[in-house]
Amino acid sequence: SYELTQPPSVSVSPRQTARITCSGDALPKQYVYWYQQKPGQAPVLVIYKDTERPSGIPERFSGSSSGTAVTLTISGVQAEDEADYYCQSADSSGTYLLFGGGTKLTVL
Amino acid sequence: EVQLVESGGGLVQPGGSLRLSCAASGFTFSRYCMSWVRQAPGKGLEWVANIKQDGSEKYYVDSVRGRFTISRDNAKSSLFLQMNSLRAEDTAIYYCAGLPDVWGQGATVTVSS
Numbered sequence: 001s002y003e004l005t006q007p008p009s010v011s012v013s014p015r016q017t018a019r020i021t022c023s024g025d026a027l028p029k030q031y032v033y034w035y036q037q038k039p040g041q042a043p044v045l046v047i048y049k050d051t052e053r054p055s056g057i058p059e060r061f062s063g064s065s066s067g068t069a070v071t072l073t074i075s076g077v078q079a080e081d082e083a084d085y086y087c088q089s090a091d092s093s094g095t096y097l098l099f100g101g102g103t104k105l106t107v108l
Numbered sequence: 109e110v111q112l113v114e115s116g117g118g119l120v121q122p123g124g125s126l127r128l129s130c131a132a133s134g135f136t137f138s139r140y141c142m143s144w145v146r147q148a149p150g151k152g153l154e155w156v157a158n159i160k161q162d163g164s165e166k167y168y169v170d171s172v173r174g175r176f177t178i179s180r181d182n183a184k185s186s187l188f189l190q191m192n193s194l195r196a197e198d199t200a201i202y203y204c205a206g207l208p209d210v211w212g213q214g215a216t217v218t219v220s221s
Contacts, residue, residue: 001170033207033208035153035208037153042203042211042212042213042214043153043203043211044211045208048208048209054209084152086152088155088207095167096155096167096169097143097155097158097207099152099153099154099155100152102152102153
């Protein structure tokens, strides 16, 4: 079955740049959405359609896409960015949705 | 204010049934394809099912197909998930979502004897 692959964890120091990747064979055909989830809270959309940032999301969050991989970049990481991050997309037909396994971002 | 409020969660024995409801407000519910997304304790997000705007098409993850049924009532801005033949592995927080940008706070379902 189709899967989206994310690294389980990423660690960065404050003010550094964090990059979280998401890979999947159908990504050239399907948009990717990125969510931030903090403990005990519902997910929050931080990037949609690969590269777009919703209103209210800080400019330090950005997305990029290249072939079968997409990347969430957080520039100038702050302590408040420590959270789990999930990518979400669809299979090649666009019918079935799925999430990546999630990446725990630790701010050292 | 855009809001989704889930209800109907609780403790149920294996093999039992439960019906989740989700009340929407603050946006045009009938324009959204709606989903249920779950998260088992300490685990990641899992898409469970979705339903098109007019209810004509419904899709499910393999693990729940044939046991869960998603439905909606656009007149009442409500989404539902009927869960039958529940298993321990269905234990999770169930989120109602208008992906990608509208999420509820979740309803907890615990399947245990």
